[in-house]
Amino acid sequence: MKTSPVKAYGTKAPDADLQQMEISRRELTAGDVEIDIHYCGVCHSDLHFARNDWGMTQYPVVPGHEIVGTVKRVGEDVTRYSVGDLVAVGCLVDSCRTCDNCKKDLEQYCPEWVGTYGGYDKHLDTNTHGGYSETIVVDEAFVLRVPDNLDKAGIAPVLCAGITTWSPLRHWNVGKDSKVAVVGLGGLGHMAIKLADALGAHVTLFSRSKSKIEDAKALGADAVIISTDEAAMERAAGTFDLIIDTVPYAHDLNPYVATLNTNGTLVVVGYLGPLDPMLVTVPMIMGRKSVAGSLIGGIAETQELLDFCGKHNITSDVEVIPIQDINAAYERMLQSDVKYRFVIDMRSLKQ
Ligand code: NAP
Ligand code: ZN
Ligand code: ZN
DSSP states (O other), rough: OOOOEEEEBSSTTTTTTTTTEEEEEEOOOOOOOEEEEEEOOOOOHHHHHTTTTSSSOOOOOOOOOOOOEEEEEEEEOOOOOTOOOOEEEEEEEESSSSHHHTTTTOOOGGGTTTEEETEEETTEEEEEESSSEEEEEGGGGGGGEEOTTSSSHHHGGGGEEEEEEEEHHHTTTOOOTTTEEOOOOHHHHHHHHHHHTTTTEEEEEEEOOGGGGGHHHHTTTTTEEEETTTHHHHHTTTOOOEEEEEEEOOOOOOHHHEEEEEEEEEOOOOOOOOOSSSSSHHHOOOOOTEEEEEEOOOOHHHHHHHHHHHHHHHOOOOEEEEEEGGGHHHHHHHHHSSSSEEEEEEEGGGO
């Protein structure tokens, strides 16, 4: 298949910095949309993947799955989008479209789902490459429409940080009588607070950092509990209907399970791997509590969220950076030194 060379930023090894490289984008098939990328958010998953934290990375990697841009060209059968439309691409660019999960709009749980980066591009027989690049070519079924009343940089993180927290909020039916807690105030955590607040829930943040209390309240949290304050953790026993845990590394879930109400659920979205220390089942049994996981969200649910954000004027709090600052941004993200999401202005790649 014919391809076009495109400028991108990526890495060829787990311990190497990201640097400028050239990748190939496929020629448009009949159903494809070519997007000029304006902004791309920086997710902690980008860092995990670039550094092979999950042991499954194939190099080279071009991260980025919070993509906002405009339609540059469309294939001959494209009906939903026209040149110039403001569009977005999140974490998924394809799936089998026939399995039970696909039929239920749960493409993220399709056994053959294709990630925006690090997935398998059947057209080119290579890895897919993400949004730290000038353009991307995506089947129109995996392209999303962006409300035009929102800040374009601020909307980018909705495509991953937003949908990853929205999907559990919706699945566990969060509404105005719900008591929701969020563990960790980073990219996912700050979107979780904004979205749970917009759904009318009472929202509490668990954080390691006293310095984030004021910010959390400004974002919509009703209360903040410092997770190292054992007395405060004990006072919160039996409180929450849903806890969304966004912490990226192994940590003790047991103190959070204790703060769930009867029938409550702690949903892990942050950490992938074995728990250390292990879960103690007694409090779960005594209170019919659940510990669950959740992966991003489907295409229809992501569009639902973008439309919700348009209606409620919700965007992410972002620090816009040029792509040349990406390695420093990764180090700062590891230190939780960002309020609360880096977004790359991809026009900096043309410099
Ligand atoms: P982030 O911006 O770096 O935020 C993580 C937050 O976790 C920090 O701000 C910090 O908040 C807290 N934290 C607690 N212990 C930490 C530690 N040892 N090191 C760093 N942070 C710690 O990350 P993110 O982009 O929100 O992503 C969070 C995790 O979700 C990542 O592991 C990412 O891969 C994963 N993720 C999963 C999905 C999914 O579909 N399930 C989708 C996207 C991302 P405090 O300072 O308030 O404690
Ligand atoms: Zn992500
Ligand atoms: Zn499928």
